[in-house]
Amino acid sequence: MLASQRKQLILQILAQEKQVISGELSQRFSISEDSIRRDLRELSAEGLLQRVHGGALPVSAAIAPFETRKNVQKEAKRRVAEKAVKLIQPGQVVMIDGGTTTAELVRQLPGDLAFTAITHSPGIAVGLIDYPLVEVIIIGGRLFRHSVVTVGAAMREAIEQFNADLFFMGVTGVHPAAGFTTGDYEEACVKRALAARAAETVVMASHEKLNSASAFAIGDLSLASTLVVDGQLDEELAAALRDARVDVS
CATH class of the missing domain: 1.10.10.10 (Winged helix-like DNA-binding domain superfamily/Winged helix DNA-binding domain)
Structure with a gap:
């Protein structure tokens, strides 16, 4: 052969x-x-x-440049965001990761929902401008252009001041063995640090991220309290999430 x-x-x-x-x-x-x-x-x-x-x-398809990813699985991301936005309650402190799926979450916010949003994504912060009831806190640092988020020591130090109710975390891979992964080492560290400052971590994943992996581990599946997906999971991934006590929405 x-x-x-x-x-x-x-x-x-x-x-x-x-x-x-x-x-x-x-x-x-x-x-x-x-x-x-x-x-x-x-x-x-x-x-x-x-x-x-x-x-x-399997390699994740979600590690393409930001402009490319904006046009990948657009309808699936909208359906995921519609479900995820219902998890936000009035008065909560919510950390929102950068990414195309979380950007769709912002677009799905109801106009009368009042809460505090913390983000290290300039794009997410700008997207929240049209929501006058949302208090927006931007975390500064060095700009990581691939995901359009801030990273670095200053950013890591700043997040130690917060205790959030929810963290909406972006990933590029969700796999039974590899857990949650992303394509950049420093970004993986930042995501772990943000998850540590939230009572609950919510991962939003369109179909191309499921059963795939990227080079850098964020954490095991148990890092999340909820996984929001579009459609059904295969039995192996569903079983792994049950074992990790992760709710699937």
């Missing part, structure tokens, strides 16, 4: 089983694990999978 044919079969197996193990692939194709690892390295370099210890996971 040609290497190109083998790599196509690896991608087919990955799509069906949601993960591949190097040792199992070695036995299936009757070749060395070194050859399988080389295949996985090459597929990873092409952006077709996410390598992990011992194998690989």
Whole structure:
């Protein structure tokens, strides 16, 4: 079998089983694990999978540039946002992450809902201007252009002053084994720090983020109290969320 044919079969197996193990692939194709690892390295370099210890996971499609992501799964993001916005109660302190799904959450806010919004996203802050009953607090820092959010030491220090009711957290991957992931190391650290300052963390995920992973771990599935999705989950992911005591909306 040609290497190109083998790599196509690896991608087919990955799509069906949601993960591949190097040792199992070695036995299936009757070749060395070194050859399988080389295949996985090459597929990873092409952006077709996410390598992990011992194998690989499906790569998240949500790590494209911000302008590109604005046009991905637009209707699904709207449906997710419509459900998520109902979790906000009057008078709450709510932290809102940057991203295209949280931007849709802002667009779905009712005009008569009064609460305090804390965000490290300039775009989210500007989107809240048209809601006069929402008190907006912007967290400063160094601008991370890919997600249009602030990061860095000043930002991390500032969030220690808050105790929020909810944190709407953006992710690029939701996977039973990898948990919640994102495409940048510092952004992953910021998301963990924000989650630690909230009584409940809500993750909003359109379909392309489910059963996929990115390079940097935010945390296990148990980091969230609620996952808001559009449509049904497959049984493996649903079972993992039940075990982690995460509500699915």
